[in-house]
Amino acid sequence: MKILMVSIPTLHFFRWTDQLKNAGHEVFWFDITGMSAPVEKLNWVQQRVNWKLKYNYPGRVFLKKRFPKIYNFVQRFNEKNTAIEFEKYLNEVKPDVVHSFAIYLACAPIYEVMMKHKNQKWIYSSWGSDLFYFQNNPSYLKNIKQVLPRVNYLFTDCNRDYEIAKQYRFNGEFLGVFPGGGGFNLQHVQKFHLPIKERETILIKGFQGRSGRAINVLKAIINLQDQLKQFKIIVFGAPNEVFQFVDNSNLKNWENLQVLGRINHENVLELMGKALIYIGNSNSDGMPNTLLEAIIMGAFPIQSNPGNVTSEIITPNKNGLLINDCKNASEIEKLLTNALISPELINTAYTFNQEELKQKLDRETIKLSVLQKYGSIAP
Template sequence: MKILMVSIPSLHFFRWTSQLQDSGHEVYWFDITGMSEKSERLNWVSQKVSWKLKWNYPGRLFVKKKFPKVYQFLQHFNEYKTSSVFEEYLNEIEPDVVHSFALYLSCTPIISVMEKKSNQKWIYSSWGSDLFYFQNDEKYLKDIKRVLPRVNYLFTDCKRDYEIAKEHGFSGDFLGVFPGGGGFDLAHMEQYKLPNEQRKTILIKGFQGRSGRAISVLKGIECLKKELIDYNIVVFGADDEVFNYVKYSVLKDWFNFQIKGKMSHQEVIQLMGQSKIYIGNSNSDGIPNTLLEAICMEIFPIQSNPGGATEEIINHHINGMLIEDCENVYEIKKIILEAISFLPTANYDKRKLLPELDSAYLQEKVQKIYTNLIA
C-alpha cells in the first residue's frame, strides 16, 4: 500500500509516522512547508522536501529578518505554488491514500487538488485546537466546511472533535481516537521515574500565547507560598510572555521556584519523573500529548477541560482534577490546594490507562487500520 503523508515537520508527525516503519507499506512524505531538510528520523520514508523556493538567493535570511515586508514581496515571485507541486507529486506517486495532519496546515492548501481528484482516498488527522478553536473564526470555518465533506476518513485525539467534525460536514469513516503523536515508549520512560515518596516537584506547562493560560496558574500559586513550601515548583517550556510575568512577580524571589524555557523532549520526560503534580492550562486543546506523557510518568494531573475533551480520560477527584474555567484564578488556586490535600489519601490505579498508551499496542492497531483501508 502506498501512503502519502502531508504534514509540517513536527515531533507529533514524526512519531505517528514511525509507527509504520517495517509495516510493509510504502510511505511518502510531502512537507507542506516546503522548507525543511530531509529528516534522518524518517530515513526509511521517501521525502519531498525543500521544494518551496525557486531561488535561495544570498542574504535571503537577512532580508527576511530585517526587511520582512520586502521579503514577503519578493517571495510572491520566488515561491512555487503549494497545490501545483503537490498535484505533480501526487500524480507521480499515485498513492492508495493521502493522509493530512492538521486541517488548516495540511488540508486547506491542497483542497483544490483533492476536490479535482475526487476518487483519491483521503485521511485527515485532527490535532489539538484544529476544530474546537478554529471553528469560531469565520475564515477558518469556511475552510473546515469545505474540507470535511471531501475527507473520507478521520482520526482525532478526542471524542469531542469527532462530534464537531460531523456538525461541519464530515460523513466518512471514523478511524478512532488516538494520541496525536501515536503511543509512548513506556519501557524507556520507566527508567526516569522516581518512587512517589521521593517526588517533590509541581510541574507547570509554561505556554501562554494564543491558547496557553500558564499565567492564570502562576497567579493562583502566588498566594500559596506557605502551602507549597515543601514543593519545588518548576515551569517548563515558558514563552516570553510568561518570563516577563515572572520577572515582576513575587515568584521570582521564592527559593523553591524555577522557570525554564524550551527544553528537549528527553529533558521534559526526566523532569516529569521527579514530579508529583502536573498542571496544564489552556483555553483550547484536544487531549494534550504532554498530559498523556504526565500520565505515563505517573504524575497526578491537573488539566483544563476545553469543550469537555479532558474529562474523557480524567475523572475529577479520582485520577486527576479538571480546571473548568482556565481564566479563573480562584478556581485554580482552590484545585491546587485540593490536590495537595487529596494526594496522601489517593487510592486509584495509576496504571489503568497505561496499556492503552503503549507504543507497541497502538502501533499494531494503527497498522491494521491502514491495511484495512484497501482490504
Template sequence: MKILMVSMNSIHFQRWTEQLKDTEHEVYWFNVRDGGYSEKLSWVHQIVGWKQKFPNLKGRSFIKKYAAWLYNKLSFLIENNTAKAFEKTLLEVKPDVVHSFVLYISCSPILKVMQKYPNVKWIYSSWGSDLYYFQHKPAYLKNIKNVLPRVNYMFSDCKRDVKLAKKYGFKGELLGVFPGGGGYSISEYDKFILPVNQRKTILIKGYQGRSGRAISLLKAINDLNEKLREFPIVIFGIDKEVENFINQNHLKSKLDLKTFSKAEFLPHMEIIKLMGEALIYIGNSNSDGMPNTLLEAIIMGAFPIQSNPGGATAEIIQHNKNGLLIENCEDVESIKALITEAITNKNMVNNAFDFNQIEVKPKLNRPVITEKVISKYNTIIN
C-alpha cells in the same frame, strides 16, 4: 499500499509516522512547509526542496524576518505554489491514499487538488486546537466546512473533535481516536518513575501565547506561596510574557522555583524525567485536544491538573479520581482550590497514581496503539 503523508515536520508527526516503519506500506512525505530533509525519517520518501524558485537567492532570510509584509507580497515571484507542487507529487507517486495532518496546514492548501481527483482517498488527522480553536475564526471555519465533506477518513486525538468534524460536514469513516504521536515507549520510561512518597515537585507547563494560560497558574501559585514553599516548582517552556510575570512578582524569591525557557528547548526525555519525579503536573490552556504532555504525565505517575476545553480532557481524567479538571482556564480562585486539594489530599493522589498506572497507562503503550493504527490503515485497502 502507497501512503502520501502531507504535513509540516514535528515531533508528533515523526512519532506517528514511525508506526509505519517495517510494515508493507510504502510511505511518502510531502513536506508542506518544505522544512528540509529529516534524518529521523530517513526510511520515508521525502519530497523536499520544492518551495523556492531560486534556492540560492541572497537576502531571503533577512527580508522574511525583518520585512515579512514585503516577503509575503513578493512570495509569488520567489516561491512555487503549494497546490501545484503537491499535484506534481500526487501524479508522480500515484498513492493509494493521501494522509494530511492538521487541517489549516495540510488540508486547505491542497483542497483544490484533492477535489480535482475525487477518486484519491484522503485521511485527515485532527490534532490539538485544529478544529476547536479555529472554528471560531470565520476564515478558518470556511476552510473547515470546505475540507471536511471531501475527506474520506479521519483520525483524531479526542472524541470531542469527531463530533465537531461531523458538525462541519465530515461524512466519512472514523479510523480511531489515538494520541497525536501514537503511543508511548512505556518500557523505556519506566526506569524514571519514582514512588509517590519520594515526590515533592510541582511541574508546570509554561505556555502562554495564543492558547496557553500559564499566567493564570502563576497567579494561583503566587497567592499560594506560603503553602507551596516546601514544594520545589519547575516550569518548562516559558515565553517572554511568562518570564516577565515571574520577575515582576518576584516569584523566585518567594518559592523554590526553577524555570526552563522555550528558547532553551528542553529535550523531550528530560521532560519525561521531570514528570517521573513530579508529585503534581499542571497544564492550562483555552484550547487543545488531548494534550500529549498530560498523557506523558499520567504515564510517569505525576498527579494531573489539566484544563478541559470542550470536555476533551474529561475523556481521560475522572475529576477527583485520577486527576483534577480546570473548567475555567482563567479562574484563578478555582485553580488555587484545585492545587490546594492536590497538595493536601494524599489519599486522592496515591489512589490516582495506582489507577493511572494500572488502568490508564497500559492503554497508551506504543506497541498496543501501533497495532491498532496499522490495522486501521490496512482496512483502507480491503
C-alpha cells in the same frame, strides 16, 4: 499500500509516521511548508522537501530577518505554488491514500487538487485545536466546511472532535481516537519514573499565547507560598511573557521556583517522572499530550477541560482534577490546595493511572491498532 503523508515537519508527525516503519507500506511525505531539509529520523520515508523556493538567493535569510516587508514582497514572486507542486507529486507517487495532518495546514492548501482527484482516498488527522478552536474563525470555518465532506477517513485525538466533524458534514469512516503522536515507549521512560513517596516537584506547563494560560496558574500559586515551600516548582516551555510576569511579581523571590524556556521531549518526560503534581492550563486543545505524559509518568494531573475533552480520560477526585475555567486563578488555587491536603487522592490516582490507563498508552499497543486501521483501507 502507498501512503502519501502531507504535513508540516513536527515531532507529533514524525512520531506518528514512525509507527509505519517496517509495516510493509511504501510511505511518502510531502512537506507542506516546502522549506525543510530531509529529516534523518524519517530516512526510510521518501521525502519531498525543500521545494518551495524558485531561487535560494544569497542573503535571503538576512533579508528575512532585517527587512521582513521587502522579503515578503520578493517571496510573492520567488515561491512555487503549493497546490501545483503537490499535484505533480501526487501524480508521480500515485498513492493508494493521501493522509493530511491538520485542516488549515495540510488539507486546505491541497483541497482544490483533491477535488480534481475525487477518487483519491483521503485521510485527515485532527490535531489539538484544529476543529475546536478554529471553527470560531470564519476563514478557517470555511476550510472546515469544505474539507470535511471531501475526506474519506478521519483520525482524532479525542471523541469531542469526531462529534464536531460530524456537525460539519463529515460522513466518511471514523478510524478512531489515538494520541496525536502515537503511543509512548513505556520501557524507555521507566528510567525516569521515581516512586511517588520520593517526589517533591510541582510541574507547570509554561505555555502562554493563543491557547496556553500558564500565567493564570502562576497567579494561583502566589497565595500558596507557605504550602509550597517544601516543593520544587518548575515551569517549563515558558515564553517571554511568563518570564516577565515572574520578574514583576513576588514569585521572583521564591527560591524554590525555576522557570525554563523550551526544552526537548526527553527532558519533559524526565521532569514528569519526578513530579508529584502536574498542572496544564489552556483555553483550547485536543487531548493534551503532556497530560498523557503526566499519566504514564505518575504525576497527579490538574488539567483544563476545553470542550470537555480532558474529562474523556480524567474523572475528578479519582485520577486527577479538572480546571473548568482556565481564566479563574482562584479555582486553580483551590484545586491545587485540595491536592496538597489529600495525599490519599494522589496515591489513589497514581494507582489507577498506572494500572488502568498506562498500558493503553503503550506505543506498541497503539501502533498495532493504528496499523490495523490503515490495513482496513483497501488499496
